[in-house]
Amino acid sequence: MEPYLQALKGHLIVSCQALPHEPLHSSFIMGRMARAAKEGGAYGIRANTREDIEEIKKNVDLPVIGIVKRDYPDSKIYITPTMKEVEELMEVKPEIIALDATREVRPGNLSLEDFVKEIRAKYPGQKLMADCSTVEEALYADKLGFDFIGTTLVGYTDQSRGDKIEADDFKIIRTILEKVSHPVIAEGNINTPEKAKRVIELGCFSVVVGSIITRPQLITKAFTDCLSELDK
Secondary structure: OOHHHHOOOOOEEEEEOOOOOOOOOOHHHHHHHHHHHHHOOOOEEEEEOHHHHHHHHHHOOOOEEEEOEOOEOOEOOOEOOOHHHHHHHHOOOOOEEEEEOOOOOOHHHOOHHHHHHHHHHHOOOOEEEEEOOOHHHHHHHHHHOOOEEEOOOOOOOHHHOOOOOOHHHHHHHHHHHHHOOOOEEEEOOOOOHHHHHHHHHHOOOEEEEOHHHHOHHHHHHHHHHHHHHHHO
16 A cells, blocks of 8 residues: 555545535635544545645645535435536546445446446545445445445435434444455544544544534534533
8 A cells, every 4th residue: 555545554644624504614614624624633634625625735735535416306316416517626636536335326327346347447546435334335336446435425316315424332333344455434423532542542543533523513513402402
């Protein structure tokens, strides 16, 4: 593995994202968010859109996991769903491109296997991360040869609804770690330093943390919800 990716091993990746409806939606702000993450000790950044990644790369020299979130009418998949999004990302050359690797139907009814083959044929050196929601999806992504297996979508798909990534001492992560051959990146609802430490102890290659660091409206709401209990 390349030294710049090996450096991620055992360390924190911070997800710096703000969607159009969110208060911090701005490439400039995401660039500064990435800078703040680096100052705090992050070893990598996960980011959405070509524009944000371009700005982030002006601010930090950390490896980037790049995605483009886009909705298509014929599919529930929205994390780097087609080659259009891959092409956009390749303009800014993120070190890793993540894409939805769930069993949902892809836009144009393209299979995940054919999509991966298409990416590999055009960009054979590009590292790919599979955003999965179940153990079965992780095993299939591992078989397809994804460079990294992520737990990003656990609990967010119909087939994983109700699952919790941290349930029973991260049982889903432990099962995936036992069965796949590629490095596992833990992501999704890891909202305390202790949980981040635990998934690394279990054997994950790295851990991605997002909202609890980079979405102040959600952090604020956690405080106000707790205080509102005093009014009941």
